[in-house]
Amino acid sequence: MKKHSLIVSFILLTIGLLGCQQNNNEKVANELxxxxxxxxxxxxxxxxxxxxxxxxxxxxxxxxxxxxxxELEYTGDKEEIEIFHSASPFYFPMIETTRNYVIEYGMNEPLLSTKLIKGEPLREEFRGGSGSYVSEDKKEYRDFIRQIMKQEFPEGNYVVNGVADFYVIANRLNLESKNIN
Structure with missing residues (x-):
């Protein structure tokens, strides 16, 4: 069985969150x-x-x-195509650049399938509540991630690295893996 993996990386956007903890006269160290x-x-x-x-x-x-x-849109020759993925084909991992914290995006991993119709994007909204930590992590990081898990984003600059991770069966003997970042 031939397995093909495509990886494209990009960083999308920076989200600046403003908080009442910042004095208007102070500048955040990593402020753009x-x-x-x-x-x-x-x-x-x-x-x-x-x-x-x-x-x-x-x-x-x-x-x-x-x-x-x-969004994930199919633009190929067929009218529709079936993709296989975890609970969702979309992941939203982040980096908080002010503190240099990585915010993982975990997901259940059942094998699900979705039909994509040519020209009709599959769309999913970020629902928050992501992140993880271990007991050995610093208390500041654990406290930060706990806030993120409650969908409370502390003041800072966030970069979202979007990923679409799915498989396509090209034919019964060939399974192609698509990982679009």
Whole structure:
């Protein structure tokens, strides 16, 4: 059985969260210059698939709901195609660049399938509550991740690395793996 893996990496967007803990006269160490526009959409085309990662705003205020979604669109020759994936084909791992913290995006791993119809994007919104830690991690990191798990994002700059991870059966003897970052 031939296995083919495609990997495309990109970083999409930075989400600045504003908090009442910051004095208006203070500057955050890793704050981006005001003149640099923040990206709110990224798109990757890999063979017969288009992956998009979008946020509705470049910056969010404290306690403001974060609205991020991913789309996967089939553009190949067939009218529809079946993909196989975990609980979802979409992952939303993040990095908080102010503290340099990695926020993993865990997921249940049953084998599910979804039919993609040509030209009709499959869309899923980021639901938050991700992240993990071990008892050996520093208390500050554990406290930070606990907040993230409760969908409370502490003030900082967040970079979302979107991933679409799925398989396509090209024919009964050939299984292709697609991992679009």
């Amino acid at each position: 210059p005001a003149t640099q526009p923040l990206e709110t959409k990224a798109e990757v085309i890999e063979e017969d698939f288009v992956y998009r990662l979008v946020t509705e705003q470049a910056e969010y205020g404290k306690n403001e709901p974060i609205k991020i979604y991913a």
